[in-house]
Amino acid sequence: MTENLRELFSPALLHHIILPALISGIAVSVCAALLGVSLVLRRFSMIGDGLSHVGYGALCVASVLELAPLYVAIPVVLGAAFLLLGQGASSKLKGENTVALFSTTAMAVGILVSSKAGLTNDVSHYMYGSILSLRKSEVILCVVTALIVIAAFVLLYHRVFAVTFDENFSKATGIPVRVYNMAIAALTAITVVMGMMLMGVLLISSLIVIPTLSAMRLCRSFRGVVVGAVVLSVIGFVLGFFAAVAMDLTPGASVEVVSVGIFLLCCLAGRLRGAE
């Protein structure tokens, strides 16, 4: 463990691996937390999970056809996100079923295609994420996505609140709810694909769901939940990431476990405060 730690602080490693991983990880954590607040409060928690499976399928097909993985995955996941979130809150049950249908189908196609082509090793990268071997272009994409998501949330904060709280009332007062749903869908899709590269298919949805759940235990205002989710998400990522590097664990899983730890602490804190 000490050896790992010493290695961790060698300049070359720091510059080429740790720093890019940290930057893109924090960027994706922030995006996922912000979008997660709106998704979780509208009972769309499983959307992230569904989209990541769709993305996995797309990535498998892309690597078999030797296309650039991102350029295939992002449009495919965007399309899926529009279909899933475009239905709106009115058809909740239907939405749930389509998520299940989409994700399993895409996953199955991905597995079939890649196993037939004998690519299982290559593709397993996406299963667990490859945060320690990011390309420069991927880091930039993460940062740009984060900037867009943050800007959108700052500028449209009150409307996001209104649409999340009561879709029908918002529609009635003339807010273009559909446009907002589409925008959230698009940003979620991109965040999910980024998160997949970092954390892996199976764990990205934890980044979307857990910070919001934790923040909801502590905060009673929407603003509090948004800010709290972002802060807790970043803390969870940084702690989990360094724990993974220091103890040679799988980063995605370690971040997830730390986030759940934070969630349990928040539950406890919320309970204590409620008992006062």
Added chain:
Amino acid sequence: MKPLLQCEHVTVQFGTHTVLSNLSFSVEAGDYLSVIGKNGSGKSTLIRCLLRLCPLTGGRIETAEDFSRKEIGYLPQQSGIQRDFPATVEEVVCSGCLGNHSFLPFYTKKDKLEAEKNMHRLGICQLRKRSYRTLSGGQQQRVLLARALCATQKLLLLDEPVTGLDPEASAEFYDIIRELNEQDHIAIIMVSHDMQKGLEDAKHVLYLDGDVQYFAEIGEFRQSDIARQIAQEGRQHIHLREVYYDRKFT
């Protein structure tokens, strides 16, 4: 002058099923219209049409020149809103102001004053920092009404506003609505299945029941066969309830 809101021959069909057929009525400024009818009589669909959430199959809905349907203050049914949503009273009330300006990212001073005024009007100022999910049903309803008032100067549309409230809270709620109508001259459209209480303060009544549609002034409505029938059903209902209690306690 044109009435505030006028429905002419409005028809709505879902597939082959006709929900509203050839419905005509109007709401003047300062009016109080009670829309009553049983479940499934098309009340909810009518609301969705008025709010432009549901396309008309036929007919049209017109408004006065200085009024747009965006400016209807809508009080939805409680069940449509998640009761565990983390938001303060202030945040919920302010969100009613969003329809007034289209691009500003922040609330203006005027919005905040408007929200303040409406919280004061409904006596929920002391709750402003409280979380919406910790309020009682009656308090939540006041918060949503304050939000609706932020969105309108002229017309409130209330969808089953006292569902889930205890008798005391619902009596208070009806009082608030009457005050808004009488003192602030805000027109009210109230949709309700409560055929007794829902009518007490009304000036006009629209009765919906399948093919039967009846729009009249309250005085005229009280003389009609429909009103007599409703009263009879009400008495039967009370009678049944008494029988039930008698059995239970003796």
